[in-house]
Amino acid sequence: MGDFFERVVDLEATAEEAGPLAGRVVDWLAAEGIITRATSGDGVYSPSTDHGYVPGPDWARAVADASDPSWLPGPVAVLVGRAHHVGGQGEDEADSVTCPRCAARTVVIDYPESFEADEEVWQPFREGIEAWKATGRGEVPCPACGVPVPVTEWDFGPEFDLGALAFDFWGWPPLGVRFLTEFRARLGHRTGTQSGKF
Numbered sequence: 069m070g071d072f073f074e075r076v077v078d079l080e081a082t083a084e085e086a087g088p089l090a091g092r093v094v095d096w097l098a099a100e101g102i103i104t105r106a107t108s109g110d111g112v113y114s115p116s117t118d119h120g121y122v123p124g125p126d127w128a129r130a131v132a133d134a135s136d137p138s139w140l141p142g143p144v145a146v147l148v149g150r151a152h153h154v155g156g157q158g159e160d161e162a163d164s165v166t167c168p169r170c171a172a173r174t175v176v177i178d179y180p181e182s183f184e185a186d187e188e189v190w191q192p193f194r195e196g197i198e199a200w201k202a203t204g205r206g207e208v209p210c211p212a213c214g215v216p217v218p219v220t221e222w223d224f225g226p227e228f229d230l231g232a233l234a235f236d237f238w239g240w241p242p243l244g245v246r247f248l249t250e251f252r253a254r255l256g257h258r259t260g261t262q263s264g265k266f
């Protein structure tokens with residue numbers, strides 16, 4: 069099965085909302101039998117926590133295909149606090165940034181020419197993201213149109229999301245569409261989904 073995760077990031081919850089909202093979602097997941105209240109660190113490699121909730125008796129209801137009886141998923145870790153979340157192989161920079169004002173896309177990592185971020189392009193984003201983590205506010209002027217845009221409004225492409233609340237499903241089969249739709253409705257916010265390996 070390997071050490072891989074599927075992650076749901078709440079893109080809109082504030083740091084203040086994140087803890088209480090996490091509690092309500094955990095209550096719902098436990099009531100549905102998808103997780104239990106018991107926690108384990110077995111197979112959990114999340115960036116900000118080393119344990120998660122053990123799957124419940126009805127975990128299969130959350131996944132698209134539960135036909136493999138030998139596939140037992142791992143814990144579900146809950147990540148509370150402003151963070152940049154990366155999927156894939158876990159690079160610490162976005163591949164590109166797209167301005168929500170003018171729609172200009174700026175390349176950060178120029179695949180396949182380079183596998184490293186253009187530091188000149190990325191540095192203001194790194195600083196803006198650090199400011200947001202510390203204070204809840206961070207802006208970066210668009211390289212194309214010059215308008216300062218909050219970091220939470222930039223499109224960083226797949227596998228790079230900013231959020232104060234995220235859920236890591238460690239070693240689960242792909243989550244089902246119906247479950248993800250209900251999960252998003254419970255959060256009441258836009259979400260990003262990621263997958264990656266430890």
Ligand SMILES: [Zn+2]
Pocket residue numbers: 167168169170171172210211212213214215
């Ligand atoms: Zn722009």
